[in-house]
Amino acid sequence: MEQLKKEKIHDDEVKKILDTMSEEYQIDKVSELIKDNKIEFEFEEKQYRVRLLNAKEKDELDMIRRRRFGQLLKDKDILLESDLIVAYQEKGINISEIDEQIKKINAELAAQNYKLGEALVKTPGDTILKSYKLEILKLTYQLNELIIQRSHLLEYSLENYLQIFVAQAISYLCLDVKIEDKWVRAFGTLDEFLTQEDKLINLVAVYSSYLYR
Amino acid sequence: MIYTYLRKLAKTTEMLNLFIAAKEMACFSLFENKKDLSSSQNYFLSHLYFYHSLNNDISAKRVSEKVLTDEIYENAYAHYRNNEKEEKDNGKSNQKRTIQGVFSKDNKISFPTEENKNA
Numbered sequence: 001m002e003q004l005k006k007e008k009i010h011d012d013e014v015k016k017i018l019d020t021m022s023e024e025y026q027i028d029k030v031s032e033l034i035k036d037n038k039i040e041f042e043f044e045e046k047q048y049r050v051r052l053l054n055a056k057e058k059d060e061l062d063m064i065r066r067r068r069f070g071q072l073l074k075d076k077d078i079l080l081e082s083d084l085i086v087a088y089q090e091k092g093i094n095i096s097e098i099d100e101q102i103k104k105i106n107a108e109l110a111a112q113n114y115k116l117g118e119a120l121v122k123t124p125g126d127t128i129l130k131s132y133k134l135e136i137l138k139l140t141y142q143l144n145e146l147i148i149q150r151s152h153l154l155e156y157s158l159e160n161y162l163q164i165f166v167a168q169a170i171s172y173l174c175l176d177v178k179i180e181d182k183w184v185r186a187f188g189t190l191d192e193f194l195t196q197e198d199k200l201i202n203l204v205a206v207y208s209s210y211l212y213r
Numbered sequence: 214m215i216y217t218y219l220r221k222l223a224k225t226t227e228m229l230n231l232f233i234a235a236k237e238m239a240c241f242s243l244f245e246n247k248k249d250l251s252s253s254q255n256y257f258l259s260h261l262y263f264y265h266s267l268n269n270d271i272s273a274k275r276v277s278e279k280v281l282t283d284e285i286y287e288n289a290y291a292h293y294r295n296n297e298k299e300e301k302d303n304g305k306s307n308q309k310r311t312i313q314g315v316f317s318k319d320n321k322i323s324f325p326t327e328e329n330k331n332a
Contacts, residue, residue, distance in 0.1 A: 037245075121275065
């Protein structure tokens, strides 16, 4: 029993150290990223890099975005956000009511932030600061719930499809692979990139979102 | 997640010193690129402005160090300061002015421009 306890304490300590190390490591990585906007990583024994797009690649992105927009617009099964909002309204789901609630909570959040800021300047006790903080946390939670609800409802809008597509296109364009000490575009086409392992696609999506949010 | 670390990095003394040096001396630069900032660089820079301004306010005893103990406190103080400044500025003139290094209402930093500097 005593041994188990010791092991548990040891595990907790190790976890604590690992957590700290991980934070330091992450901050270090982040510090490297912002210097030159490049993120290098290894995947299945290949060296990859995600970087900012150059002017030519931005033009390429614009072209494939416009092409995709045209395709989506022709698809009768995909509705524009405004049309989807009307379709929901006919089914009794009012998006403008959600927008109104979001607006109200934002106003309330601003008021609570002001009160907390004022309290910090006038240095009252911890109890009042904590009570404002709790109120802000509660409102932020409510706000996030509404934002998630709204984005779920509009998930199948043309605008959302286009946004997802653009994120994929950016991932494809900004990904390089190292071949004989030279960086070259990792995949010849967007389709080729999208047929790769999900793990690689997701990793690149996360890294490219650090550069383009 | 990266934004948590970027904010922590912007709060470090090392980065704040580098920020001051980059502001005052052309030979110091925070990033390799001078334009076309990425979203991470923009976020980081806005937080450097913010923490620089916050540390100045703490030194001038406009607010206690307690504000640095919680990010919610930091955001709230930035919001309060921004509102106070805006009210003060609106009292002086009808022209809107932005405040260097302080969050605006939508939690973004307003950078000074030639126009509002001289307003």
